[in-house]
Amino acid sequence: MPEIVSNGLTLHYDTFGDSRDPAVLLVMGLGTQMIAWRTEFCESLASLGLHVIRFDNRDVGLSTKIHGAPLPSIPRTLMLRPWGFARSAYTLSDMARDAVGVLDGLSIRAAHVVGVSMGGMIAQTLAIEHRSRTLSLTSVMSSPGDYRLPPPTHAARTMLLRPAPRSREQAIDQVVALFRVIGSPKYFDEARVRERAGESYDRSSYRLGTARQLDAILASRPRSPALRELRIAATIVHGALDPLVPIAHGLATAKAIPGADLHVIDDLAHDLPEPKWPELVRAISRTIERAA
Template sequence: MTTAAEPTESTAFLPGGVELAYDTFGSPEADPLLLIMGLGGPMTWWDTGLCEQLAEAGFHVIRYDNRDIGHSSPFRSDERITLARLARAFVGLPTPAPYALDDLADDAAALLDHLGIDSAHVWGVSMGGMIAQTLAIRHPDRVRSVCSTMSTTGRRGVGFQHPTLLPALVIKKPGLEGYIERQIKGGRQIGSPGYPEPENEIRQRAIDTWHRGVSAAAVGRQMLAILTQADRTKQLGSLAIPFSVIHGLSDKMVHVSGGRATAEVVPGAEITLIKGMGHDLPRQLWPAFIKVVRRTADRAVTA
């Protein structure tokens, strides 16, 4: 649970009318580190305590809400993203999506423009890892290093999620209590069995997230962007930046094969596999995460 004071939130006005909510930690003179959250997660899922420890490790930390989430621009559309449409994309059938991971990566690059940052280290988790990879491919001059956590390459056959998890991603019960119930259930399904999070902390994060802004339609649109993503295997093989992968051996949302495949194709990539880690960022593992992110960034200095 976050106990430290939250920093002041700001808004970046990007080309095309997209607005991204963001905040920062640490000295602007430190190494810039852009944090990219995953599916349906606002920037506050990067715990304030973790961000402060990253700042103490020498980073100027930037976290933000992806478009369609939290305080960032909602995607204006009356189009429904049904479970049947998600299932069609899940099995690989052609399915149009309102926006793509390319668009989310371009948002990240535009945020750096807004902040006057030429290039940054990037840490992305889950969908955020996919965005980080895409950002490095589409805007290689903007990325100093990448840490891709509990993510995958976009190649079908690796990094898959168990099909029984798909319905759980769609909010069924209305209201705050329904959302809290889903978050608690989801924590049991995909959280780290070796580092279980107390239910009261999951509940409080769910309450905070709900009040920040939760949209079932937005989660569906982001899920469709994930399910229709391109295979980045070939492009990842051309990256020439320090790159690290972190993945839990107990991850049910993105199978560890996704992390392994990513590390195999990126030249010189480092991989850290953690026993008992699922699809979350357990507080007990923060020191290990920070060590990997810092070590990867330092490789950029000496490269």
């Protein structure tokens, strides 16, 4: 697997398609490895004449783990964030700089950026703080981080705060339980979830990184004021059934970005089921066409 050194970190990545084609950078969500952007999905995008890049965020997958950083304290961060005093081992801005580092390592001047969940927050931050590097923005089941937006459901919040698993079997069971709560009911496939959870566990398992990423999300300031300043082709995709990042977050993101398209998927929760891949690919493709 190829790797790039950026911000003193080693970031693992993968590409699809011709490097001479327009670049699409895929940014994955909380505690989730780049392989959640399934190969078939990436190939589908690349078949449209796009150079598709996926990578492991810091603290997940095969990228650098931030060993030695202070242990995250979610209650402390939640208590301090309204006053701007929350501190975390790193921020979404740091993670956006990692993404820019991937582009630098591949000698890509600018890319169409697609982010899911936390990846959407990183993509928004990249568009805000690195405007010349961002050709378009597709933010999927994500949030502008405004404090007054509704929280996850109690069941979804409970899933995020469970103790770390002590074995491969327990880890897989936890992922299955998670997607029973946050996944799209119409498309839930336990056998497939188990298979992919096992694949991810065998590639890398590091729950402390997930906690630090969550801390980075919670310590970040709301992005809506800065999103209002963007002049970029943007599409906001959100599931009407999302219990983890309720649809109000998607509506707020679309409202904040001037001219943004809003695409609501009625039977989608907080996952990327295969039957919805063509719809997502079309949304990304239309955003790229608008940017052109």
